[in-house]
Amino acid sequence: MSSMKKLIHSCHYAGSQFCNWVRPRAARLLRLCRDSISWLSRFLLFHVHPFWIQLGYYLAVSLAGYLVLKATARDGSELRHRDLDLFFTSVSATTASSMSTVEMEELSRAQLLVMIVLMLLSGEVFTSLLELQLLRLKLLKQSRLDEQADRRSGFVDCIELGIPSSAQKVDSNQHNEAKAVSVRNPNMSNKLKYDAATCLSQVVLGYILVFHVLGSGLITLYVYLDRDAKQVLERKGLRGDLFSLFTMVSTFASCGFVPLNEGMVAFRKSPGLLLILIPQVLAGNTLYAPCLHAALWALEKASAKRKELGDALRNGRDVGYFHLLGSVRCRYICLTALLFVTVQLVLFCGLEWRSGIMSGLTPYQKLVCSLFQVVNSRYAGESAFDLSMVSPAVLVLFLVMMWKVLSRDKKENQLMVSRHPLQEKIQYAS
Template identity: 45%
Template sequence: MLPFYSLLLIATWLVPKYCLVQLNEPFLYISATTFKFVLTSTLFLTKLKMKMSKFVCFITKKLQNLSIFVNPFWIQICYFISVSSVGFLVLKVLKPRNKSFRPNDFDVFFMSVSATTVSSMSTLEMEVFSDTQLTVLTILMVLGGEVFVSVLGLHWLNSKFKKQETQNKVIDPLVVSVEDLRYKSSIRYLSYVVWAYFLVIHIVGSTMISIYMSLVSSARNVLKNKGLHLVTFSMFTTVSTFTNCGFIPTNENMIVFSKHSGLLLILIPQILLGNTLYPPCLRFLIWVLWRLTKREELNYLLRMNFSDGIGYNHLLPFLHSCLLVVTVFGFIVIQFILFCCMEWNSEALKGLNCYQKLVAALFQSVNSRHTGESVVDLSIISPAILVLYVVMMYLPPYTTFLPRKNDEQSLRSNEKMKKRREKLVENLLFSQLSYLAIFIILICITEREKLREDPLNFTVLNIVIEVISAYGNVGFTTGYSCERQLKHDGYCKDAWYGFSGRWSNEGKLILILVMFFGRLKKFNMEGGKGWKLM
């Protein structure tokens, strides 16, 4: 299969040039270029899936051995730290786009952590990175994405089942019940469905971006002027959008594409499919496959309850999935209306027509929950919108505001509270807000000199936005402007990276901890119950 793809790939590199140079047919050139990209993406993803499968098997075997002795929280934190460290070493070895510029090692590690935790907090401009480094960042985002990490969990369950079956055959071949076999088979089918969901969205998303960039000359010129390749941009943007990381290979993020409403509309579904609407879409896909195939394993997955402990927290019950859809779109509508009311005639949307403003407002509203891609400069929008974004960034992805009977979360927490040791640990834990308040206070201490000398840039609100954005793994930032300095520094130059890029190394280190804490916040959602406000 791969040699056949390779022959086609060689042909597709020659056909576009022939169509343009010899035949002088731009349309054929675009069609051939698009076909080349699709084939390149398919070949890349095929090789990637083979390598990922080997990687997943290796990791799950190691995790299976560790999980017997170690809490899942420590397994995941070791995983993210290891991936971030390896990513840092690879990024450091590779040369940046401008070979005369060598970024600070701490900033490179910060960017590696940001990509792995899908936070998109930046201390370096994105156009600093070469194509090879952008590919490394793409891989880090894949490895740190919630869907991929959940696939690791499913493979761990499958490997655990295989080990149990081997032991049971040795002890007693009849010890496994029919219900156990059905459950194990359903988990295996679930892993297949998630893999298909993951690959199809990436292939379709990358192809649609490639087609748009090929057909729209103004968008293609942006890549040409910045020295970005179409394949690199399409793959990087699709992965970043689906994993809800928010990195874009351009310095300006999506501001440079604010007038390209078609591209924004292509990205919006990918944002929702990869995060907030992932459980409802996954459940709908399983239902469609069950209707087509009538497989009992798929029907079993649909009938499973969250409280039964299927081992995959993203497969929510039907009612919860419906309420989640209502909640997600409710939040989007609220933000969209408020953004249009407050910013319609503002500097942030200057130069856009009515249609472009509507699409930009919708894109910004969808991104505020977890993705962090932005078409406006957040430093110039109204404080009311910024406070609303802080609330949106704080909320977990599967938040629902409608009441549900027999809340599965409370059932799980009650089971945990039965054990005395776990009860003691939970009573000692602080709430999420308490930890965030501590982080904000620590950063205010480390940056106290700049808070005093540069009060227009270093405001408490800007620090709060940066911390909550890192905690929510969003990536929104107000940036830094040399024009707002009270004491003008002749050496100050505006740069397209986050506000945290102007912090001290101590402040950046605290923000790294916040990114890890936010990526693993699901392990502390029940924290703070030992504290009672009277």
């Protein structure tokens, strides 16, 4: 009995000595990792051009996606030996190009989940959120440098003028007035820019979560209630919740992947599902700027106490978030998108209403499928018809509508130039 107590005591003593030896070394290792990450973030923000950051991001995500897709393939599946096809699929999902050399039904459930993550990381809205986070870190560093410079200059002024330190405090009313003036001033301070970027990042994150959760829930509910859609998934052996999440993420990211070989052609007779997906296509692409503007405006009206919402709405582009546009430009974007969709819908229905691709559909199903097709032809790339059977005139129409002209205004170009690291060094030196 005494030998057992001695053994327990010796084990307890050895364990405590080991913990005492490990604890400081683990703390130093964590401190080293934290300092390394901080140094790397500062180096990327202040010394690397945004182009190289984006290129490194897409290469890293594509390579990681390829490795995970290869590791999660079914046992005995040929996909384990088709490295180039898996890498091509990973790159396609990461860049939202909707091209694949493998059939989607060959992918396992784990691989479908990997594809969901890749498409989520490639979406324009999500990448803009990452850009906001990097911008927040940069503005936080600059605002701290500004505070240190103001503190040093105020201390020097007090010494030269002989002003007591108590006189350094500014009246709160004057401070609020100065802050209000700086908000209206396009040359915002870095602190106000940081607050606006923080508010914008929270709203964009909520925007992503609301659309994905609500959209996935509606798709799951519709698949559960609609007999035709349920039969399609049962015949393919695909779970409804996995299909809903995959389709929602792919549609919102404008990726165009569907976990069925036929794509959305299998759901031509499910107009409710197509109507659920159409707003997701627009909200994640061209109408993102108007929707974000409307969300900020509604949140500002609903919560009057949070003034940073109004600051973010009015000064988002001064911060450098170019997806946030003014109300006039948002109206023009909505009208332009409505005009293009209407023109496509009229021409498509006029040319294909009585063709073979519409056979077996009711007039209501024809109209909804046509609307889904023309919306996706310009944005997401999903298809409700077999495009090989579409007339050449309609293909030319789709080709014209897929052509997008990218333009920036003068203010945006100036802000993009000012964010170039070399330009910042030149401005600092001058």
